[in-house]
Amino acid sequence: MTEQVRGYSGRPLDEVTVEALRAGSLGPDDVRIHPSALRAQAAVAANHGNPQLASALGRAAELARLPDADVLAAYEALRPGRSTADELEALARRLDEQGAPRTAAFVREAASWYATRGLLG
Amino acid sequence: MTGWGRLRMLDGRAVNLDGLAAQDPSLGLAALWSPADPLPSLVISDGVVVELDGRRREDFDVVDAFIAEHGLDLTVAEEAMATDDVTVARMIVDPSVPRAEITRLVAGMTPAKLAAVVRQIRPYEITIALAKMRVRRTPSNQAHVTNRLDDPLLLAADAATAVAYGFRELETTVPVFGDAPSNAVAVLIGSQVAAAGALTQCSVEEALELQLGVRGLVSYAETVSVYGTEQVFVDGDDTPWSKAFLVAAYASRGVKMRLSSGAGSEALMGGAEGRSMLYLESRCVSLARACGAQGVQNGGIDTAALTASVPGGVLELHYENLMVMLRGLESCSGNDSLMSESDMRRTARTLPTFLAGSDFIVSGFGSIPRYDNMFGPSNLNAEDLDDYLVLQRDWGVDGALRQPTEEYILAVRRRAAEAVRAVYAHLGLADFDDEHVEAVVHAAGSRDLPEPDPLRVLQAARMIGESGLTGLDIVAALDECGFSVEAERVLGMLRARVAGDYLQPAAIFDESMRCLSAVTDPNDYAGPGTGYVPGPERLAEIAAVRQERSVADLRAEQAAYARPGLSCLGAAAVSNDPREVVIGVSPALGRSVWRTLSGLDVLDVLDELLAGLEEEGCRGRIVRVQSSIDLGQIGLAAAQLSGSGVSIGLQGKGTALIHRRDLTPLANLELYSVAPHVTREMYRLMAVNAARHAKGATPEPVLNPYSEDAITARYHTRVVSFVALERECCDIGSAPEELSLEVMDD
Numbered sequence: 001m002t003e004q005v006r007g008y009s010g011r012p013l014d015e016v017t018v019e020a021l022r023a024g025s026l027g028p029d030d031v032r033i034h035p036s037a038l039r040a041q042a043a044v045a046a047n048h049g050n051p052q053l054a055s056a057l058g059r060a061a062e063l064a065r066l067p068d069a070d071v072l073a074a075y076e077a078l079r080p081g082r083s084t085a086d087e088l089e090a091l092a093r094r095l096d097e098q099g100a101p102r103t104a105a106f107v108r109e110a111a112s113w114y115a116t117r118g119l120l121g
Numbered sequence: 122m123t124g125w126g127r128l129r130m131l132d133g134r135a136v137n138l139d140g141l142a143a144q145d146p147s148l149g150l151a152a153l154w155s156p157a158d159p160l161p162s163l164v165i166s167d168g169v170v171v172e173l174d175g176r177r178r179e180d181f182d183v184v185d186a187f188i189a190e191h192g193l194d195l196t197v198a199e200e201a202m203a204t205d206d207v208t209v210a211r212m213i214v215d216p217s218v219p220r221a222e223i224t225r226l227v228a229g230m231t232p233a234k235l236a237a238v239v240r241q242i243r244p245y246e247i248t249i250a251l252a253k254m255r256v257r258r259t260p261s262n263q264a265h266v267t268n269r270l271d272d273p274l275l276l277a278a279d280a281a282t283a284v285a286y287g288f289r290e291l292e293t294t295v296p297v298f299g300d301a302p303s304n305a306v307a308v309l310i311g312s313q314v315a316a317a318g319a320l321t322q323c324s325v326e327e328a329l330e331l332q333l334g335v336r337g338l339v340s341y342a343e344t345v346s347v348y349g350t351e352q353v354f355v356d357g358d359d360t361p362w363s364k365a366f367l368v369a370a371y372a373s374r375g376v377k378m379r380l381s382s383g384a385g386s387e388a389l390m391g392g393a394e395g396r397s398m399l400y401l402e403s404r405c406v407s408l409a410r411a412c413g414a415q416g417v418q419n420g421g422i423d424t425a426a427l428t429a430s431v432p433g434g435v436l437e438l439h440y441e442n443l444m445v446m447l448r449g450l451e452s453c454s455g456n457d458s459l460m461s462e463s464d465m466r467r468t469a470r471t472l473p474t475f476l477a478g479s480d481f482i483v484s485g486f487g488s489i490p491r492y493d494n495m496f497g498p499s500n501l502n503a504e505d506l507d508d509y510l511v512l513q514r515d516w517g518v519d520g521a522l523r524q525p526t527e528e529y530i531l532a533v534r535r536r537a538a539e540a541v542r543a544v545y546a547h548l549g550l551a552d553f554d555d556e557h558v559e560a561v562v563h564a565a566g567s568r569d570l571p572e573p574d575p576l577r578v579l580q581a582a583r584m585i586g587e588s589g590l591t592g593l594d595i596v597a598a599l600d601e602c603g604f605s606v607e608a609e610r611v612l613g614m615l616r617a618r619v620a621g622d623y624l625q626p627a628a629i630f631d632e633s634m635r636c637l638s639a640v641t642d643p644n645d646y647a648g649p650g651t652g653y654v655p656g657p658e659r660l661a662e663i664a665a666v667r668q669e670r671s672v673a674d675l676r677a678e679q680a681a682y683a684r685p686g687l688s689c690l691g692a693a694a695v696s697n698d699p700r701e702v703v704i705g706v707s708p709a710l711g712r713s714v715w716r717t718l719s720g721l722d723v724l725d726v727l728d729e730l731l732a733g734l735e736e737e738g739c740r741g742r743i744v745r746v747q748s749s750i751d752l753g754q755i756g757l758a759a760a761q762l763s764g765s766g767v768s769i770g771l772q773g774k775g776t777a778l779i780h781r782r783d784l785t786p787l788a789n790l791e792l793y794s795v796a797p798h799v800t801r802e803m804y805r806l807m808a809v810n811a812a813r814h815a816k817g818a819t820p821e822p823v824l825n826p827y828s829e830d831a832i833t834a835r836y837h838t839r840v841v842s843f844v845a846l847e848r849e850c851c852d853i854g855s856a857p858e859e860l861s862l863e864v865m866d867d
Contacts, residue, residue, distance in 0.1 A: 007619045016616050018600055018608050021593065028591055031337060031615040033375035041372075041621045048640055049224060050449055050626070052191060056365070056413025057624065060372035068335050071370050072328060078363035080355045103369070110362035113186045117351065119360060 008032035062100035136463035149393020152437040157395035161234035174233040182351035187361035192411030194228035201229030210241035216648030232403040251477035254446035257627035260478035262521035264288035264488035267495035271300040273307035280311030281537035303582035313610035318630030334376040337592025341377035349401030353392035365412035375618030379416035385424030420455020451627035457485030490566040543602035550581035675842035682715035693859040698764035705759025708850035710773040717775025733808025747855040756780030765815035798826035
C-alpha cells in the first residue's frame with residue numbers, strides 16, 4: 001500500500017528521499033499528508049470497528065486541505081467563551097466553502113451545545 | 122518513656138511520608154464508588170439519546186452531550202446495557218471469549234455502566250484482563266527525556282540512550298517555556314541515532330504543541346487533557362468539541378496523538394461534583410472514544426498519588442487503563458508520576474501492568490535522573506533502570522527494555538551530541554565547544570555539565586521558532602553535516618506522516634520502521650499458549666543483564682590476585698607436639714582462589730592465623746586437605762594430623778572453624794559461617810582461641826558476625842562459583858600435603 005501513497009504535492013512517497021532533498025526538489029508539501037491517505041485510513045478504522053476514529057480521520061481529511069493558520073484559528077474559536085453564535089456560524093460557513101462540510105456540521109453542533117451550556121463568548 | 126518503641130521505628134519508614142486521605146466522596150476523594158454516582162441508564166428515542174446515566178437530555182453537561190452525540194454504538198446499546206455487570210466482567214477475564222466480542226458490546230455502554238462492569242473485576246483478575254484486552258500484541262514503553270538546563274546536546278545524548286535501552290516513544294518538556302522548539306529539535310535528532318523509528322513529542326501548551334507537530338519537529342502529541350466534569354473541563358480552557366477538533370487537526374497533519382486524563386484531577390481542581398474517581402474517569406474514556414482519539418494516557422498521571430491516597434486507589438488506576446483497552450483504544454498506562462516515597466508501594470503499583478504488558482507499560486519512564494525530570498520524578502527513573510531490567514529477567518517478562526553495553530551507550534551519546542552540535546552550528550543557532558560534548562557524553566545528568574548559559578538555548582529556540590524551521594530543514598542540515606544515517610531516519614519519520622499508518626490505534630514503529638498497531642499487530646491473547654511471547658532472542662536479551670556473573674568471571678577475578686608465597690613441602694605427617702595446631706586449607710586456596718568473600722588475601726589470612734597461634738605460644742602448621750571441599754571434613758582431617766588434636770579449617774572463600782579430632786565431622790568448637798563479614802582481627806582472635814583450646818582452656822567463643830544485609834542475595838551466586846573452583850582442585854584419593862608460607866610484603 002505504501003508505494004501508492006502520495007504526498008500532498010502529489011509526489012509518490014518513494015520519491016521522497018535524501019537525494020531528492022539534496023537536489024533541491026523537495027518541498028514541505030511532499031511530506032504533508034494527502035486527504036486521500038486520510039480517507040484510506042478512515043476506511044481502515046471503520047473496518048476495524050472504530051467509527052469514531054473513522055469520523056475524526058474523515059474530518060482530518062477535510063482539514064488537510066486547510067492552511068495551518070486556518071486550522072489553528074478554528075481550534076482557538078472553539079475554545080470556551082471565545083466565539084459568539086454568529087462567529088461560530090461564520091466559521092461553519094467558511095468551512096463549508098472550503099470543502100469541509102463535516103467539520104462545518106461539527107462546529108454547528110458545538111455552537112448549539114455552547115448556547116445551552118453558556119459557553120459562547 | 123511512653124508509647125511503643127516499634128511504632129516509633131515504623132514512623133521512620135518511607136511509607137509514612139505519604140499523605141493518605143480519609144475517604145470523602147463529597148470532595149471526590151473516593152476511588153471506586155460514591156453515593157452521588159448515577160446508576161447506569163440509557164434511553165434512546167428516534168435514534169437520539171434522551172437520557173444518559175440518570176440525566177435527561179435537557180440537563181446534559183458538555184461531557185454527557187458529546188458522549189451522547191458521538192460516543193455510543195446505539196445498535197448494540199440495548200443489548201450492552203441489559204447484560205448483567207458480572208456477566209460482562211466474566212467475559213472480560215474468560216480467555217475463550219474473543220476480544221472483539223467484548224469491544225463490540227462495550228461500545229454500547231454508558232460511562233456508569235462500564236464503571237460498574239470493571240468494578241466486578243478483582244485485583245488478581247486485572248492482569249489477565251489487561252493482557253487480553255490491550256490493543257497491540259507487542260508491549261512497548263515510553264521515556265521522559267528532559268533536563269533542568271534544556272541543554273540540547275544532553276537532550277540528544279539522553280534521547281539516543283533511551284532508544285538504546287529500547288524505548289519507542291520519547292516525551293520531552295521544558296522548565297523554560299520558550300525553550301520548547303530547541304528541545305523538540307534536539308530530541309528529534311537524538312531519537313534517531315541508536316535506531317530508526319522512535320516517536321518523539323514535546324509537551325507544552327496545546328496550540329504550541331500543535332505547531333511543533335505541523336512543522337514536523339515532533340511525531341506525536343500526548344498532553345491533550347480531558348476531564349470528567351464540565352467545570353474542570355472549562356477551567357482547563359477547552360470543551361469536548363475543541364479537544365475533538367484538535368484530534369482531527371493533528372491527524373490532518375499526519376501526526377499521532379492521544380488524549381490524557383486520569384482520576385483525581387477533578388478532585389484536585391475542586392470540581393469532582395461528589396462523584397467517584399472511577400466514574401469520572403469512565404466519562405473521560407468514553408469521551409476519548411467519542412472524540413475519535415486513537416488512545417489515552419491515563420492511570421492517575423499527575424494525580425496518581427492522590428488517587429492512591431484513598432482506599433482502593435491503586436486498583437482504580439488499573440481499572441482506568443482497562444477501560445481504555447475495553448473501548449478499543451491504545452493504553453499509555455501511567456506509572457509516570459512518583460506515587461509514593463515507599464519503594465515497596467511504587468513497585469506494587471506498577472507490577473500488574475508490568476506482568477500483563479501494555480501498549481506503553483510506563484507512559485513516561487524517567488530515563489534521566491530524578492533531578493533532571495522536568496515532569497517531576499516518575500514512578501520509575503534512571504535510578505531504577507537496573508531494578509527494572511532485573512525484574513524483567515526474574516519473571517521472563519518483556520517489559521520492552523534491554524541492557525546496552527557501556528561502550529555502545531558512549532558511542533551513541535557522542536554521535537547524538539555531535540549531530541546536534543553540528544546542526545546548531547550549521548543553522549547558526551548556537552555553538553558548543555569540545556569540552557561541552559565531552560561532558561555530555563559521560564554525564565549522568567545535567568549536574569555533571571559545565572556552567573550553563575541559559576540565554577544560548579533560549580536564543581536558539583527563538584530562532585527555530587521565528588525562522589519557521591521544519592523537519593525537512595533538519596534532514597538537510599544533518600545530511601550536509603555528514604550525519605547521513607540520521608538524515609535518512611528523520612526523513613523516514615516525515616514519510617511516516619504522509620503514509621498515515623501510524624494514525625491507527627496503538628501504533629509504534631519498530632527499529633526496521635515496521636508499523637505495529639491494532640491493525641498490523643493486533644493482540645491475539647486467548648489464554649495459555651497464545652498472545653505475545655518473547656522469542657528466544659528477546660529472552661536471551663532479557664536474561665543478559667550487566668550484573669550476570671559466571672564461574673569463568675570468578676576464576677578471572679581470582680587469578681588477578683594470585684601471588685607467590687605458598688609452597689608444597691610434600692606429604693603431611695602426624696605430629697605429636699602438644700603445642701601444635703594444624704591449619705587445614707581447602708583444595709583451591711592459593712591455587713585458583715586468592716581472595717575471601719570479605720576481600721582479604723588468603724595468604725594474609727593464613728599469616729594472621731599463624732600470628733594468633735604464636736601469640737598464645739603455639740605452633741601453627743599449614744596443611745592442604747585435598748580430599749574434600751567440606752569445611753567440617755577439612756577441619757577434622759587437619760585435627761587428625763595435629764599434635765594437640767585441635768585444628769583450624771579454612772576455605773578459600775574465608776569460612777573458617779575450629780575443630781578437634783574427637784568430634785564428629787559436622788561438629789566444631791567455633792564456626793565463622795558468615796565469611797563476607799570476617800575481618801583480619803577476627804581471624805587472629807579465632808587463632809588465639811584455637812591455641813587456648815589446644816592448651817586445654819575454655820576460651821570465650823568469638824561471636825559470629827551478624828548482618829541485616831540480604832547476605833544470601835549478595836553472595837550465594839559467588840559461593841556456587843567458589844565451590845566450582847574448589848571442586849576442580851579436589852582429589853578424593855590424595856593425602857593431605859604440608860605447605861610453607863612465606864608472605865612477601867607488597
